[in-house]
Amino acid sequence: MIEATGLSKVYGTRTAVDDLSFRVRPGLITGFLGPNGAGKSTTMRLVLGLDRPTSGTATVNGRRYHELDHPLREVGALLDVRSAHPGRSARSHLRILAASNGIPFRRVDEVLGRTGLEDVADKRVKTFSLGMSQRFGLATALLGDPHTLLLDEPLNGLDVTGIHWVRNLLRTLADEGRTVLVSSHLMVEVEGTADRLVVIGRGRLIADTETRRFIDGAQENRVRVETPHADALTTVLEMAGGNVERRSPDVLVVTRLKRSEVGELAAQNALSLHGLGDESGSLEEAFMKITGASVEYDGKAY
Numbered sequence: 001m002i003e004a005t006g007l008s009k010v011y012g013t014r015t016a017v018d019d020l021s022f023r024v025r026p027g028l029i030t031g032f033l034g035p036n037g038a039g040k041s042t043t044m045r046l047v048l049g050l051d052r053p054t055s056g057t058a059t060v061n062g063r064r065y066h067e068l069d070h071p072l073r074e075v076g077a078l079l080d081v082r083s084a085h086p087g088r089s090a091r092s093h094l095r096i097l098a099a100s101n102g103i104p105f106r107r108v109d110e111v112l113g114r115t116g117l118e119d120v121a122d123k124r125v126k127t128f129s130l131g132m133s134q135r136f137g138l139a140t141a142l143l144g145d146p147h148t149l150l151l152d153e154p155l156n157g158l159d160v161t162g163i164h165w166v167r168n169l170l171r172t173l174a175d176e177g178r179t180v181l182v183s184s185h186l187m188v189e190v191e192g193t194a195d196r197l198v199v200i201g202r203g204r205l206i207a208d209t210e211t212r213r214f215i216d217g218a219q220e221n222r223v224r225v226e227t228p229h230a231d232a233l234t235t236v237l238e239m240a241g242g243n244v245e246r247r248s249p250d251v252l253v254v255t256r257l258k259r260s261e262v263g264e265l266a267a268q269n270a271l272s273l274h275g276l277g278d279e280s281g282s283l284e285e286a287f288m289k290i291t292g293a294s295v296e297y298d299g300k301a302y
């Protein structure tokens with residue numbers, strides 16, 4: 001469990017993290033989202049003891065990072081992979097880390113295997129592609145077999161196969177009962193991967209909830225209707241108080257009426273339907289709507 005309580009970080013006049021409280025639970029994948037500059041990296045750095053909070057606390061399993069007996073064996077982190085480019089081979093880098101943290105050498109081969117790096121284990125890390133560097137970063141995070149993982153943008157630079165592989169790895173790690181916090185800008189991937197979300201904007205908490213609930217809570221119920229009588233049905237639905245959007249010649253998207261009401265109105269007016277269902281929103285739409293007011297720079301020229 002990762003827990004932030006009243007966590008704040010001020011740099012000069014800039015408040016990067018502002019009275020943030022949330023919990024990241026074990027056994028689940030939690031997505032960490034926020035617009036650029038929202039304070040995600042700062043929060044992760046505070047949890048990892050790489051920066052000191054101005055006020056409040058960040059703990060892992062009830063203790064601050066500095067209070068952990070064997071930090072690498074309790075918390076694994078993937079931060080900016082491009083900043084970690086040892087001139088040594090992947091294997092020797094991991095062996096040095098293992099030796100200095102009381103981790104048995106057999107873990108080195110285990111994590112190289114688990115991250116698919118066996119074939120390049122003796123190549124120098126600075127020659128790695130971004131995708132291989134991500135795998136190497138994950139191998140480093142997993143080295144101490146930690147119960148808690150904080151991964152900042154682990155999908156960056158990966159191709160479709162790599163993304164699929166990381167998603168499966170995260171699911172396995174969560175199923176093993178670990179606490180997994182993952183930041184990403186790839187909304188489609190987060191939507192398909194994260195069980196819960198912690199969403200922040202301008203350093204403040206916007207949501208700490210289940211992914212589905214976040215998406216559903218952001219938008220009105222929408223009903224998608226397919227009919228060869230789109231004009232006539234539009235008139236009927238609008239007269240009943242519905243708001244109708246024409247998606248294509250025979251597809252309508254209706255708000256302010258329930259699916260059952262749309263079906264009944266069509267039947268009462270003898271208008272045949274070829275399809276009727278609720279249209280669920282996407283995480284991207286929900287994120288844009290909910291964080292819209294908290295975007296620091298919205299691209300407009302001032």
Ligand SMILES: Nc1ncnc2c1ncn2[C@@H]1O[C@H](COP(=O)(O)OP(=O)(O)OP(=O)(O)O)[C@@H](O)[C@H]1O
Nearest residue numbers: 011014015016034035036037038039040041042043
């Ligand atoms: N060392 C620092 N000194 C001064 N300001 C900082 C420092 N680190 C972060 N900030 C500021 O704090 C705010 C939050 O930054 P942070 O990098 O945590 O956001 P983020 O959500 O990770 O952004 P991104 O999605 O762009 O990576 C930003 O306004 C940033 O400029």
